[in-house]
Amino acid sequence: MRDILITLIVFASLPLILKNPVNGVLMWIWISVMNPHTQGWGFATTFPFAQIIAVVTIFSLVTSRAPKLLPASGITFALLAMVLWMNVTTLFAIFPAASLLQLGKVMKIMLMSLVTMIVIRSRQDVHRMIWVLAISLGFYGVKGGIFTVREGGNFRVWGPTGTFIGGNNEIALALIIAIPLMRYLQQSSDQLWVRRGWTAAMLLSAMAALGSYSRGALLAIAAMMGLMWMKSQKKMLGALLIAVFAPFALLFMPERWTERMDSIGDYQADNSAMGRINAWNMAFNLARDRFFGGGFEIAEPSVFYQYAPNPADVHAAHSIYFQALGEHGFIGLGLYLLVGMLTWRSAAWVVRNSRNDPELVWASNLSKMIQSSLIGFAVGGAFLSLLYFDVPYYLMAAVVALRALTEQRLAQRKTGTLP
Template identity: 60%
Template sequence: MRDILVTLVVFGALPWVLRSPVNGALLWVWISVMNPHTQGWGFATAFPFALVVALVTMASMLITREPRRLPSTHVSRVMLALTAWMCATLPFSMFPELSLEMWWKVMKIMLMSFVCMMLVKSERDIRRLVWVLAISLGYYGVKGGVFTLRSGGGNRVWGPAGTFIGDNNAIALALIMVIPLMVFLRQHSTRRWVRHALAASMLLCALAALGAYSRGALLAIAAMVLVLWLKSRSKMAAAVMLATAAPLLIAFMPPEWGSRMESIRSYQADGSAQGRLNAWGMAWNLARDRFFGGGFAIYEEPVFAIYAPNPADLHAAHSIYFQMLGEHGFVGLALYLLLGLLAWRDAAWIIRHAAPVAELRWAAGLAAMIQTSLTGFAVGGAFLSLAYFDLPYYLVGILVTTRVLVERALAVPAAHAAGAPAKALA
């Protein structure tokens, strides 16, 4: 039944996509982030829904006459450079066939991220995209939160199998990243039932993240809470709310959860933590030896035998930073860090210039919440192999489009004051 439902939704939406390609971008984001086909048990689990949507979206872009240009900003140019560098490192991969498979997957994500930047061009489209992201991940947050309540926190929450967020640590990070987006939607919703539904969803997402038993997610939550508090207009009220809610959520979890979180302090005796340190050492040594890195597939016995401090202890990167370093060298890591830094600066620019203008305060609020989400990703991602997770790239794309809109809106009054003709702003 679920397979049929997903198929009907996707194919039923294709005429909607042909009428306007931005609808295809939104449909693609829903499929790539939520992976609804994984919730079935039959033919839909292996059907290429994303490919169908991408092809129809491209066709729609060709037959519609609206201008389609990628915004030319520092962020978009660095993102293009990062994509080009990942293509340049491919021929130098240590395991070409395995790397090619992952490269194809990553390139689809990057391509559609650029397509979203080209198609999402208005405040309305941005809000719709934020809603799609919130619903896509909120589904798992509500589901996981209810599961945690029913089990008393005794069983771990997992994401959809075979996806970027299938692992318990990954789904936890994704859920805490979506909470700030829900905060934005709640702040700008005029319907009481929507605000109540979003508030309940945020609470369940937080509970599901705790129920995933992820130590990295706990650190990310702490970092996000600090940023949220700093950006809050009423810091005293926010502090009281956090001081009340946090102990209640933690007290709900069983002793096993507390024991696992407590192991953060004793990482020297934790096998998992030592394995990560070994993988990080391998990535560092590999990058020093190979300018282009080792490619998308380096977590194999021969690589660890050459570069790891402990050749017998094989682990995935478990860090977005060391993942980029090992797979694409120091240049790849530098471009990745630069992308995050410029995105943060764009968000700060939007907040600074949009907040004083009543019509643009939505942009300032959104940028502040995206900063909060990216903070969680930067901290939690330090312990997870999620360098190619698509959500952060969509958030970066939203910042690019939002800054363009704010710049144009601020330029209109300035141009009128200077007596410039309206057509100069087109």
């Protein structure tokens, strides 16, 4: 039944996508982020929904009257440079066949991220995209939060199998990214039931993140909540809510959860933590030796034998930063950090330049929340191999649109042509 329902939704959306490529981007985000087909049990789990939506969306974009050029933004230029560099490093990959296969997967994500930047331009488009992202991830937050409360936190929360967010650490970080987006939608609604619904979703998502038993997520959620509090206009109320909810949530979790979190301070005795440090050293040594890095898919015994302090301890990078460094060298890491820095600065620019305009309050609120999501990703991503996780790239697209809309509004104010 689930397989049939998902299939009907996807194919029913195709005429709407042909009518407007924005609908295609929203459907793509829903399929790629929520992965609803993984909730089925039959043919839908392997059916190429994403490919169909991508092809129809690109066809709709090409044939529509909508603008077809990327916005002139430092973010887009830096992202294009990073994409180009990934193709260059693949030419010098240690494992050419595996690297080329992975390149194809990554380029699909990057292509649709760039398409998102092209078509998401209006306030309505941005708002709808945030709704899709929040619902797609909030589904697992509500589900995981209920599971954590029902089971007393004694079992780990996992994401949908076979996806970017399938692991316990990955789903936790995804939910931490989603919570600020839920907060924005809560702020934007005038309907009491919507605001209460997002409040419940945020609380349950936070419990689900704790229930993942992810130590990196604990650090990420602290960073995210800290920035949300700093960006809040009601700091006293925010501090009171954190002071009430945080101790309750932590005390609710069982003793074995507390013991696992306490192991953060004793990482030398933790095999998992030492394995990650070994992988980080390997990536650093490889980048020093190879200007272009190792290319995709370098977590192999032969590579660790040559570059790792402990050749027998083979691990994935478990860090977006060392993943970029090992796979694409120092230039690849620099480009990735540049994309993140430009996104952060553009969001900060929107906040500064929209604070005195009632028509741009929404842009300011959303930019603050995207910054909170990104700081959570920056902290939690230091411990996970999520360099190609698509949600941060969609948030970059939102920031590009927010800056363009704010610049347009400022130009109208300056010339006296406000509607």
